[in-house]
Amino acid sequence: MIQVEGLTKFYGERAAIRDLSFTIEKGEVIGFLGLNGAGKSTTLKVLGCVLLPTSGRVRIDGYDVTRDPHEIRKRIGFLPDTPPLYDEMTVQAYLRFVAELRGVAPGELQRRVDEAMARTALSDRRGELISSLSHGYRQRVGVAQALVHGPRLLILDEPTSGLDPVQIVEMRELIRQLKGEHTVLVSSHILGEISQICDRYLVIQQGEIIARGTEAELSTQLGSSGAVELEVRGDAQLAVSALKAVAGVSDVTIAHLEGGLAALRVVTAGELRAELVRALVAANVDVLRVDRSAARLENIFLQLTHGKA
C-alpha cells in the first residue's frame, strides 16, 4: 500500500525528516509515534500530498507522490493536525462539499455523507454550524471528512489530541471499526492514546525512525523487557535454584511470598517461558501463572526517545 524510501524533507536549512524508509501493507493500522517536533506531521503531510518531499521516493497504491499526486489524492483521506473546517458551514453542507471535491458522483453524494455522519455519530448534528461545535465534535467532523469519499488509505494526524478520556475511547473505537476496510495511519505523541488499536508502530525521533514493530516486538528490543513473572506453589527456594539452572536466566528474585504461594521475577535473555515452566515442573513445583512482564508501552516509548535524545 505505502512504500517509502529515503524520504527527506528540509525546511530551509533544517531537516524535518531525514532518510525515512518504511512500508505499510494493505489493511494495516499503523501507529506513528513521536514527541512534538519529531517529524510526524511533516511525514504525514508528504503522504497526504500536501507537501512535496525534498528527496526520496513515496509510492502509495503504486502511484508516486511527485508524479501522480492526483491519483493518490483520490485514494486517500487526510486529517491534518488541525481539522480543516469551514466555520460558517453546517456539518452536512461541509461534508457534501468535501465529498464533491474528492470526486464522489452526484448520485452517491447524500448516501456517502449520511454514512460518514453515522460512523462518526454526527447524524443529529448535521444541521449545526461547525463554529458552534465543541472540540470533540470538531475532531469527529475532521475524521468524517477524511472518510466521506471511501478512501483506501486514511491518514489521521493526532486525532485524539485535546479530547477528554471518554472521547479518546470513542475515537479509538472508531479507528478500530475502520480497520479492515481502510489502511489507517494514525499519529500521536501520547502512546496510551493509540496503544492496542495498532498492528504495528513506527517510533520517530528527530526526523528518524528509531524503532518499529508490534507492541511485543518493541518491548523485546529493550534489554529490560525479557522479564517473566511467575506464580508458583511449593518450595520457593527449590524453585529459585531450578530456574537459575536454566540456560539464559540471568537473575531470579522472589517478589512476594505468602502462604505457600510465591511470586517470582525472572530476567532472561530472549523468550524462555516454556523452558522455565518445564524446569519448574521437573523440580516438582506447581506453576499457577506465567506472565511476560510487559514493560508498559509508555515506558518503552520514554526509554526509546530519551535514550536517543
Place this chain on the structure above:
Amino acid sequence: MKNIWLIARRELAAYLRTMSGYIIIAVMLFIDGLLFNAFAIPGTAKKSSEILADFFMLTSGITMVGAVFLSMRLIAEERQTGTLALLYSSPVHDLEIVLGKFLAALLFLCLFFTATLYMPALVAAYGKVSLGHIFSGYLGLLLVGATGLAIGTFGSALSKSQVLAAVLSGVMTLALTTAWLLGKITDRPLTDIVNGLAWWGHFEAFRTGVIHLKHVSYFVLVSFIALFSATRVLEARRWR
C-alpha cells in the same frame, strides 16, 4: 471546470454568510455616494455625460481599493485556519483553487456594482445619457475590479495573515496607480512603457463611453499575470 465552480460556490457562500464582505461593500457604497454628491454633481453647466464620466472615475478608484480588502482573505484565511490542507490534499489543481476563489470574489463585487446603479439612473432621469455610455463604464469597472481582485488574490497567496495580504496587494495596486510619476523622470522609450502601466490611463476611455480593445487587453493581461503568479505561489508552497 467543475472544481472551479465548486470552490467558487463555497467561497461565495462564505462571503454571503459572514459580515466582513458586507461591511466592506457598505463602506465602499457610502464613500462612493459621498464623493458622487461632493464632486460629480456640483459644477456649473455640466453635461450629463460629464457627470457620468466623473461618477465612473470615482467608482473605479473605490473599486480598486475595495478589491484589495475583499480579496485579502481568499487564500490567507485558509492558510491561517488550516483549511488549505483540505484543498491541497484533494484532487484539485492549484489553478482551479485560484480561479474558484477569484470568481467568487468577482461575483460578490458585482453586488457592489449593482448597488451603485442608482447613481447613473439618477443622472439618466434628470439628464440625457446613452445606455452605451453606462454599459461601457460598467464594463470598465468590471475589468478594474477583476484586476484588483486578481492582484489581491496574488497578495493573499503570498501571505499568512489577511493584514499582510492587504498590505502587499495595496502596495502592488498603488505601484500600478502611480506608475506615471515614474514616467516624469524617465526618457522616451521607457516613459511610454511606464505610463502604459498605470491602470487609470486605460480606464479613461471606458468612463467616457469608448470601448477599445487595447485597453480591454491591458486589464485582461494584468489579471492573467496576477492569477498565474498566485497559482505558482501555491505550487511553490508545497516545496517548503
